[in-house]
Amino acid sequence: MDEYTPKERLARALRGEKVDRMPAISVTQTGTVEQMEACGSFWPEANEDANKMATLAEAGHTVIGFEAVRVPFDITAEAEFFGCDIKEGTKQQQPSVVGHVVKSIEDIDKLKGYDLSKGRIGVVCDAIKILADKYGNDLPIMGSMIGPFSLAQHLNGDDWFMAIMTDEDFGFALMELTTEFNIDYAKKMVENGADTMVIIDPTASAMLIGDEFYQKFVVPSHKKIVDAMRDMNVATVLHICGDTTPSLTLMESSGVDSISIDQSVDVTNALSKADHAVLIGNLDPVSVLWKMDPDGVKEASKKVLDDGIRIIAPGCGIVSNTPNANLQAMVEMAKDHKY
Amino acid sequence: MEENEIINGLTEAVINGKKDVASELAQKALDEGVDPYKAVIEGLANGMEIMSDKYDKKQAFIPHLLLASNAMYAGMDILTPHIKLEGADTKKVLVIGSVEGDVHDIGKNLVKTMMSAVGFEAIDLGKDVPIEDFIKTAAEKKADVVSVSTLMTSTMDNVGKVVTGLQSQGIRDKVKVIVGGAPITPDFAQEIGADMNKPDAMEAAKWALEAAGTLSPDRWG
Structure with a gap:
């Protein structure tokens, strides 16, 4: 018999505490077409409606076997909340941010005093409530949100990359807004029943902006979010794309409990760099989870497990056309793994 | 001075x-x-x-x-x-864009910058570019190189469709096709019938210039 409930197991594993075996989860988005067909809840509607969102999230557990439920499936609700134009998604594809609303400090001021019950932010919180009522005693309820640096980029557009260099006051002011929003939003997800918080901050890659800007703009902001979550006894996961190996020390300096690494990271190397953060990853969502067969997935999983990954998971968002059987193979490998 | x-x-x-x-x-x-x-x-x-x-x-x-x-x-x-160019010295033409479904274009813009730096006339179709626009523009502008990129795994299939579209219009051999973006690998490039995938913008530009030089100047008739 299992020693822990999935909820206890993940809570312990993310904090680096001893567990009976590996939890089977995905910290990145879980929605796929085969799951949509199995549960009858499809993108794009499942991004907009709390019941449909909860139903598709639930399929991750009931159809695939993930030992957690997780919402939402995209990272655009936050920018949409602040008024950015969104290109609507399809059954196969997530929505994208196409318009930006912040050009100046005055624009930032206009965005203050928001109401978190509005828009898809409210929908995500409602979906969390539905899932927590149904599964909250047993399963981890994972809330996910875009991180503050990437949200700033969504709000400001690609000029953001230059602004952090040429206009520090503006850069800090926008980070202050997004960080406060992230904290408020994360707290609300927790109040609705989330017990694990995933911060997806792809644009904040030190590969893109370098350690100096990462230290200046990203670390203090992540630290505030992580501290707020720790006060509520919620474990945090940070996902950043790309080969983050050289920046792991900097990334974990925010105090984040665990870091999700992408498929371009060498696990052995990464383990030698990360001091306290639990490393999660890093099966290639394209060439392994989407394109291989279950045996191939198992073989690729074995390699990552042998390298010593603490929790096996996709290295980035699961591709919507990924077959159930491949995700199930990964789940099986995780469940069979003892430390 | x-x-x-x-x-x-x-x-x-x-x-x-x-x-x-x-x-x-x-x-x-x-x-x-x-x-x-x-x-x-x-x-x-x-x-x-x-x-x-x-x-x-x-x-x-x-x-x-x-x-x-x-x-x-x-x-x-x-x-x-x-700049006055004569005869055979006319600028090589690049048609570049982020593929349909993908609204990211920082990487694409950097490739365009490097292509411009090595001397291409870059025709930038922008982001979220419909597949047929790549093909139509390549034919209209008598392109030498077509560069297609995506940052998202969900739109990788569309990159392949650009190559297929060039084939079905009978102009695949008149251009060199380079594909790029985070999820694209050399294996994927080969699988979809593109000519090249490079890990960074400058290498892409250098390859493109050389590859364009191997095309016959009379190929567009």
């Missing part, structure tokens, strides 16, 4: 991401009778190549590259209209 000073100044302006300085020196180059082609290649493009190299060595990052790129274009806007 000496010619050397102007050219070195242009290089420095790009490296330091100083748009205004680049414009000013480009105008000065014209006023002082410096060959505008030389000012672009040895001045501006050289600066961009140095920045690309620094990026590879992780001494410079996206903020620095974008500022450098802006400075390069500011100078080129002034100099390029004065």
Whole structure:
């Protein structure tokens, strides 16, 4: 018999505490077409409606076997909340941010005093409530949100990359807004029943902006979010794309409990760099989870497990056309793994 | 101002991401009778190549590259209209865009910058570009190189569709196709019938220039 409930197991594993075996989860988005067909809840509607969102999230557990439920499936609700134009998604594809609303400090001021019950932010919180009522005693309820640096980029557009260099006051002011929003939003997800918080901050890659800007703009902001979550006894996961190996020390300096690494990271190397953060990853969502067969997935999983990954998971968002059987193979490998 | 000073100044302006300085020196180059082609290649493009190299060595990052790129274009806007090319020296044509479904274009813009730096006339279709637009523009502009990118795994299939579209229009062999973006690998490029995938923008530009040179100038009839 299992020693822990999935909820206890993940809570312990993310904090680096001893567990009976590996939890089977995905910290990145879980929605796929085969799951949509199995549960009858499809993108794009499942991004907009709390019941449909909860139903598709639930399929991750009931159809695939993930030992957690997780919402939402995209990272655009936050920018949409602040008024950015969104290109609507399809059954196969997530929505994208196409318009930006912040050009100046005055624009930032206009965005203050928001109401978190509005828009898809409210929908995500409602979906969390539905899932927590149904599964909250047993399963981890994972809330996910875009991180503050990437949200700033969504709000400001690609000029953001230059602004952090040429206009520090503006850069800090926008980070202050997004960080406060992230904290408020994360707290609300927790109040609705989330017990694990995933911060997806792809644009904040030190590969893109370098350690100096990462230290200046990203670390203090992540630290505030992580501290707020720790006060509520919620474990945090940070996902950043790309080969983050050289920046792991900097990334974990925010105090984040665990870091999700992408498929371009060498696990052995990464383990030698990360001091306290639990490393999660890093099966290639394209060439392994989407394109291989279950045996191939198992073989690729074995390699990552042998390298010593603490929790096996996709290295980035699961591709919507990924077959159930491949995700199930990964789940099986995780469940069979003892430390 | 000496010619050397102007050219070195242009290089420095790009490296330091100083748009205004680049414009000013480009105008000065014209006023002082410096060959505008030389000012672009040895001045501006050289600066961009140095920045690309620094990026590879992780001494410079996206903020620095974008500022450098802006400075390069500011100078080129002034100099390029004065460059006279004759006969076989006509500029090679690049058609570039982020594929349908993908709204990211920082990477694409950097590839475009490097392609411009090595001498391509870059026709930028922007982001979220319908597949048929790549094909139509390639035919209309008698393109040498078509560059298709995506950052998202969900739109990788559309990259393949551009290649298929070029084939079904019978113009696949008239152009070189390079594909790129985070999820794209050389294996994927080969699988969909593209000519090349390169890990960074400068390498992509250098390959493209060489590959374009192997195409017959008469192929578009």
